Amino acid sequence: MAMPHLQQPDPAHPVPQNDTLPEDDRDQPLYKTRDKVYPKRVSGYFRNLKWFALITLLAIYWIVPWLRWDRGASAPDQAVLIDMDMGRAYFFFIEIWPQEVYYITGLLILAAIGLFLATSLFGRIWCGYGCPQTVWTDLFMLVERHIQGDRNARMRLDKSPWTFEKIWKIGATHLSWLVIAAATGGAFVLYFNDAPTVMVDIFTGEASLGVYVTIAFLTFSTYLLAGWAREQVCTYMCPWPRFQSAMLDDESMIVTYEGWRGEPRGPIKRKNLVRGEVPEVGHCIDCYACFNxxxxxxxIRDGLQMECIGCGLCIDACNEMMDKVGFPRDLVRFDSVQNSQLRAHGKATKIRIVRPRTIFYSVILVLVASVMAFGLLNRTTLEVNVLRDRNPIFVTLSDGDVRNGYTLKVLNKEQAEKTYILQIEGLDASDFQVIGLTPNQDGTFSLDVAPDRVGSFRVFVAANPETLSSESTPFEFSVTDPEDNVRETYDTVFAGPK
Incomplete structure (x- = not known):
């Protein structure tokens, strides 16, 4: 087999090596250096919406652990609590057990589908108003602006030499951030412990190591993400911007720039406005208020971008400038791309909420919510589980009967002690006993289970081998709550000789 001919390099045209590249190209960094963002203070409709969202969400986060909910003497009275020690999750009147983790899964599915629906309708409204990164960054920037001043003052402060004024302003800012971050971590652990108790333990040094480690970790992460990383979390760390376009269409409501009206952009001098002289340019006066x-x-004038979180602050800034120069508002507006194109051609616009994409998401949302609601409303307060002994599979007694051993677990989900009646069905048993209990007159057993607990019972069942239909005879344990007329069964088998 002939070997392929390898072309030899031409000495007259050598292949350039790295050391022959221009020095400027060799020194280029692999990653773009971050340009620090200095958002300017703005007021208006969307800024007020963000303040409302911030106050509401932070109030919920910090207040909810302190709410009380009476569940009886045997259960915690904290309205929202994830009890890791007992393996329970409490949400007001709902109690979730470990084996009901599918409710948590359903809740996550609902959140995801709800996010898809909200994005298809209103763009990145979650990112702009509800995301914790946005909320805490807004709070941190509020503190920074209050101490260091607005955009220009902060830029001058960063460029100025280290003086006493700069040291105390920077120090006070970061100290305030750390206090907020610590309060964030402290509030988080309240959802996993009794809030009043653990709060006292934290300040008296009696809380567990896990509590202090959690607070320290969340303090550091909140301080880092909201104080330092900020928009980089949205741009580089969060995956949502990278597939948000799959949720959008031309009728989704997003922050848009009316280029047909704003271009060609150009500055307008105040003296021209006083004289009533308006240059023949678009309505965009190129003031960079939206950018600032x-x-x-x-x-935003560059079009929809991955970094845009849809907060609408640029709309407030632009409207303020339009009012000053006497131009119509909403050069930057919250609307669909389709409506922007219709206005450009002088046609009537419309907002269509009901469309195939939103119908699809809504149907899935309703279906999942309905399944979860049906499950919650119809779930039983009694569950039974049986584990059959594997070693030995069976024991032959002195009278020739065969005995099997079982571990019966009865789950009482109610907040009151329950007495259940246990019996077996489908097996001609010669002996049936529960260790430590005396049988009732009818051969059944009464099982007492504490409120909100699992009762474990050791059960032995014996049978004559001649009455067995096979080496694995099916039968069932039946547990009945006579008070509420609730009955649960568990199918198992009785093992015998071949």
Missing amino acids: VCPTGID
């Missing part, structure tokens, strides 16, 4: 207020540092 953007928390991620983008220019």
